[in-house]
Amino acid sequence: MLYRENGQFKTSYAADQQIFPITQDRLAIGLLLLVAFVVMPMAGSEYLFRAVLIPFLILALAALGLNILVGYCGQISLGTGAFMAVGAYAAYNFLVRIDGMPLIVAMLLGGLTATVVGVLFGIPSLRIKGLYLAVATLAAQFFTDWAFLRISWFTNNSTSGSVSVAGLNVFGLPIESPVAKYLFCLTVVCVFALAAKNLTRSATGRQWMAIRDMDVAAAVIGIRPVYAKLTAFAVSSFIVGVAGVLWAFVHLGAWEPAAFSIDRSFQLLFMVIIGGLGSIMGAFFGAAFIVVLPIILDQVPHWFGIPLSTATTSHLVHMIFGALIVFFLIAEPHGLAKLWSIGKQKMRLWPFPH
Amino acid sequence: MMNDMPQAVQEQTQGTGRRIGDVVLDLQNISLSFGGVKALTDISFNVREHEIRSIIGPNGAGKSSMLNVINGVYHPQEGRILFRGEERRRMEPHMAAEQGIARTFQNIALFKGMSVLDNIMTGRNLKMKSGLLANALYWGRAQKEEIEHRVKVEEIIDFLEIQDIRKTPVGALPYGLQKRVELGRALAAEPSLLLLDEPMAGMNVEEKQDMCRFILDVNDQFGTTIVLIEHDMGVVMDISDRVVVLDYGKKIGDGVPEEVRANEDVIRAYLGTSH
Amino acid sequence: MGFFLETLFGGLMAGMLYSLIALGFVLIYKASGVFNFAQGAMVLFAALAMARFAEWIPKWLGFESLLLANLLAFIVAMALMVVLAWVIERLCLSKLVNQEGITLLMATLGISYFLDGLGQTLFGNDIYSINVGMPKDPAMILEGTFEGGLLISKEDLVAALISAALVAALALFFQKTATGRALRAVADDHQAAQSIGIPLNRIWVIVWSVAGFAALVAGIIWGSKLGVQFSLSLVALKALPVVILGGLTSVPGAILGGLIIGVGEKLSEIYLGSFFGGGIEIWFAYVLALGFLLVRPQGLFGEKIIDRV
Numbered sequence: 001m002l003y004r005e006n007g008q009f010k011t012s013y014a015a016d017q018q019i020f021p022i023t024q025d026r027l028a029i030g031l032l033l034l035v036a037f038v039v040m041p042m043a044g045s046e047y048l049f050r051a052v053l054i055p056f057l058i059l060a061l062a063a064l065g066l067n068i069l070v071g072y073c074g075q076i077s078l079g080t081g082a083f084m085a086v087g088a089y090a091a092y093n094f095l096v097r098i099d100g101m102p103l104i105v106a107m108l109l110g111g112l113t114a115t116v117v118g119v120l121f122g123i124p125s126l127r128i129k130g131l132y133l134a135v136a137t138l139a140a141q142f143f144t145d146w147a148f149l150r151i152s153w154f155t156n157n158s159t160s161g162s163v164s165v166a167g168l169n170v171f172g173l174p175i176e177s178p179v180a181k182y183l184f185c186l187t188v189v190c191v192f193a194l195a196a197k198n199l200t201r202s203a204t205g206r207q208w209m210a211i212r213d214m215d216v217a218a219a220v221i222g223i224r225p226v227y228a229k230l231t232a233f234a235v236s237s238f239i240v241g242v243a244g245v246l247w248a249f250v251h252l253g254a255w256e257p258a259a260f261s262i263d264r265s266f267q268l269l270f271m272v273i274i275g276g277l278g279s280i281m282g283a284f285f286g287a288a289f290i291v292v293l294p295i296i297l298d299q300v301p302h303w304f305g306i307p308l309s310t311a312t313t314s315h316l317v318h319m320i321f322g323a324l325i326v327f328f329l330i331a332e333p334h335g336l337a338k339l340w341s342i343g344k345q346k347m348r349l350w351p352f353p354h
Numbered sequence: 355m356m357n358d359m360p361q362a363v364q365e366q367t368q369g370t371g372r373r374i375g376d377v378v379l380d381l382q383n384i385s386l387s388f389g390g391v392k393a394l395t396d397i398s399f400n401v402r403e404h405e406i407r408s409i410i411g412p413n414g415a416g417k418s419s420m421l422n423v424i425n426g427v428y429h430p431q432e433g434r435i436l437f438r439g440e441e442r443r444r445m446e447p448h449m450a451a452e453q454g455i456a457r458t459f460q461n462i463a464l465f466k467g468m469s470v471l472d473n474i475m476t477g478r479n480l481k482m483k484s485g486l487l488a489n490a491l492y493w494g495r496a497q498k499e500e501i502e503h504r505v506k507v508e509e510i511i512d513f514l515e516i517q518d519i520r521k522t523p524v525g526a527l528p529y530g531l532q533k534r535v536e537l538g539r540a541l542a543a544e545p546s547l548l549l550l551d552e553p554m555a556g557m558n559v560e561e562k563q564d565m566c567r568f569i570l571d572v573n574d575q576f577g578t579t580i581v582l583i584e585h586d587m588g589v590v591m592d593i594s595d596r597v598v599v600l601d602y603g604k605k606i607g608d609g610v611p612e613e614v615r616a617n618e619d620v621i622r623a624y625l626g627t628s629h
Numbered sequence: 630m631g632f633f634l635e636t637l638f639g640g641l642m643a644g645m646l647y648s649l650i651a652l653g654f655v656l657i658y659k660a661s662g663v664f665n666f667a668q669g670a671m672v673l674f675a676a677l678a679m680a681r682f683a684e685w686i687p688k689w690l691g692f693e694s695l696l697l698a699n700l701l702a703f704i705v706a707m708a709l710m711v712v713l714a715w716v717i718e719r720l721c722l723s724k725l726v727n728q729e730g731i732t733l734l735m736a737t738l739g740i741s742y743f744l745d746g747l748g749q750t751l752f753g754n755d756i757y758s759i760n761v762g763m764p765k766d767p768a769m770i771l772e773g774t775f776e777g778g779l780l781i782s783k784e785d786l787v788a789a790l791i792s793a794a795l796v797a798a799l800a801l802f803f804q805k806t807a808t809g810r811a812l813r814a815v816a817d818d819h820q821a822a823q824s825i826g827i828p829l830n831r832i833w834v835i836v837w838s839v840a841g842f843a844a845l846v847a848g849i850i851w852g853s854k855l856g857v858q859f860s861l862s863l864v865a866l867k868a869l870p871v872v873i874l875g876g877l878t879s880v881p882g883a884i885l886g887g888l889i890i891g892v893g894e895k896l897s898e899i900y901l902g903s904f905f906g907g908g909i910e911i912w913f914a915y916v917l918a919l920g921f922l923l924v925r926p927q928g929l930f931g932e933k934i935i936d937r938v
Contacts, residue, residue: 124919132873135919136922145911146909146912198492203475204486209465210479212465213466213468221456224823270920273739311749322741
């Protein structure tokens, strides 16, 4: 079937405002979900789940949260790792300190704690912009790095902040096998992606984008900058916090503060830039790219019989990421997501581009 | 078109033509300076309901600063501002918007990453009430509200004759159309007082005629009070009810177009003094 | 009292180094509006080049003089930094003219990653040492004034003096030379500067080269003290609060900010650290800068930001 929208006329505003207004897109996304929820759990190998799919899903979620702040509201954050850490350690505390605390509730409470901290560090954004804000969020990063390392109460008196969780379950179903972990992450990510998409296409999203594009004009048409910025910080850090919980509980199982270091913050920012600023889909593209590239760089030389050392691979990854960041900022600030939609535009007209 | 305006306003404007009412905005002895630089010195004038009030003056006369004072972007050091009889304390721009003041900018201030539709929808911002959670859930309350406001916005899109570009990102539009979209965004708020900062700057004659028509229609059909900054004297003298003239941050003339045209100071400011 | 003064001196000396790195930030920000996150990566890259060339050049040419080796390595490393400046201008900056500050900041993050990778690929990723003959032993001063005197690290003292001299020289360069004037003109208004015939691209190459020079000196000093390793790249993160405190556009601000942060960090660690459980050096500077920002968003000497509509 050709990718066409001929004959698909919208007769109501509701139909015009759908997430995927074109029938073929809706089919494609349905198919994708089918594969993700049904085919993958049957066909995927353990390695695929553990090393690729689970990290991809969780990092995509974190990048999604960050993209709301950076891509939609135009507020830079270099402290995403910090908010992930707050979510993870808060959820850990709720889980171990309160008997019978269900995983989902602990996860949401972790997200809420991250929200509170995020808003707190977002307050400077009301006074300062751009570069200065970058430093304010770095402050959050360094402060939490230190706090989880040094304040033993946060980590239930464990040494050097390393803690672990075990026996996770949701409604009595154990989250232990790679498939269960994968399905759990997938569900959470789908729910949040949908909610985020809804927010960004509603009045809230327009407020964020208005503040991003021209804050004075936004204020003049009645958008309160305080409210718009702080909601962006709140929603963003909630999602990032939940991603932090998943990363720690589901992906790592046992972790220490270094899991959420400044490198993580930069990595997430790169995902957003490469994937596409201001795009929900972009977060997924970016995460996929950044998770998969090192694996490819690790594997491909082997096939050609020129194994690279781990260090060389990691340096290569650094260089490629760095170069790509600059490339995308220059050539296509809306990243892979934009390239994707350009491709779709071309498809609509293919094979008669006139 | 736009049958949703209050009945009273419609009857009033359609029946007897435009009727100029009481003073809605009264500016008294406004002075504004940045550091040591005086932008406005002791300026007083008022705006009456339903009128088109123009502010003219050479470049750097303080016209835009005046608008910025009216909608709370700048805060004058001295003077009083009365809006609908109430003295206004220090206020922020969004509060002015809440009181029904909308504006356009001299250098187009559209949200360039968003489509025409979204830009104009943003103008409805103050009228949309559903909260964060409802918006995240979307289906239900938020969608219903979204569609209600979409209907209003589509009326504005029809009124401004920009149906064919509603999904275009504003950055990709030519200048004249961008100005029109910006007007649309201001109108979406259904303002009672509309501030227009050089809506016709940089336009060709046809575009100017269109814009004039829109301004007059807005004023006539919706009864919106308009404060207008414009350089084209022909336009100003044609469509304004009263004109105030600024020069170097001081008021040098005020009155109906004929008075202003005959004012010695105004002629001197525009033509220079002959020695 | 003696202990307090020792801490104070220690802080001032560390602060001088912060100033040096902060100066690199300020120069680039003034001239191109770019908040150069890659300054730290430049320090690492320059230090790696210096350390490795000082090791390689004598082998290649077959001589043993340490002085000559260091001198040649310095020249080669500096040349590398100039080439780097030129490449960055060509491939990156000139394509991002008039972009928003955030975009430029993110671009420099990319550059920073690229440099980290490139530097370690070219020069290796072990810990290397730089030996430029810095004195390693401590000295006692003011033995007459205080009981036991004050213990001062000679190395820190020399480092601080070099930094101070460099900072002064750069400040003079900015104020007194024609190039410096052109730089300031560009900083004020790109288009106006271009319209009177100042070649924007060349100015940027010069500024990035000067920042590269500052990075090289900072890299040598830190490197000879701590060894050249990846963590050098993070030193620049410590200089960020300095720039914020001092104001992004102010050379004196960078100097004073550096001193305040240096001293504040040391004193707080000693007098408040035990209170918080130690290690507060990591975030103290940031929180100090953040608190300051809320009161005075433009920093100590920065220009006031007025929103134009």
